[in-house]
Amino acid sequence: MKKVLKSIGILFFGLVVLGAAPTWADGLTGPQKNAVRSAKQYISIMGFSRAGLIQQLSSDAGDGYNVTDATVAVDTLNIDWNEQAVRSAQNYLSMMGFSCKGLVEQLSSNAGDKYTMSQATYGARQAGACE
Numbered sequence: 001m002k003k004v005l006k007s008i009g010i011l012f013f014g015l016v017v018l019g020a021a022p023t024w025a026d027g028l029t030g031p032q033k034n035a036v037r038s039a040k041q042y043i044s045i046m047g048f049s050r051a052g053l054i055q056q057l058s059s060d061a062g063d064g065y066n067v068t069d070a071t072v073a074v075d076t077l078n079i080d081w082n083e084q085a086v087r088s089a090q091n092y093l094s095m096m097g098f099s100c101k102g103l104v105e106q107l108s109s110n111a112g113d114k115y116t117m118s119q120a121t122y123g124a125r126q127a128g129a130c131e
Contacts (some may be wrong), residue, residue: 020127028076034077035065035073042081047087047109085108085115085123093127100130 005044026035035057042048042056056062057070065073089103098106106112107120115123 015062028072029069030067031069032072032076035063035069036076038063038065039070039073039077043077043084046091047089047113048083048100049084049088049113049119050079050081053079066104080114081119081124082126085119086114086126087123088113088115089123089127089129093129098124098129100124103127103129 035116053074057065058067103124104120107115107123108117
């Protein structure tokens with residue numbers, strides 16, 4: 001696995017040196033490219049909903065990108081939001097107990113994680129809160 005990642009890194013470095021940009025960067029502004037990098041970092045650490053990730057990137061308490069740049073950045077990425085909801089649900093369940101209804105509410109609430117109701121329900125079920 002390390003060899004594959006190293007090869008990918010070398011390939012990416014070679015593309016940058018040769019002036020070729022990854023396809024996700026085509027047409028993006030500098031701030032949008034930076035927001036993409038930030039979004040990837042956040043997703044590598046924990047689960048986020050689309051709305052939650054945009055808020056993290058655009059809030060003054062977060063990264064401070066403007067909402068348009070944050071939205072473009074997030075929408076440029078190929079993120080499985082259902083899988084993100086599962087990650088978030090698993091994280092909550094590792095810290096404390098939740099009923100199925102309570103976890104879905106936490107995941108879907110505007111004061112919570114801001115997943116869609118469908119994503120929140122999927123996440124709670126896959127994490128085992130609704131069995």
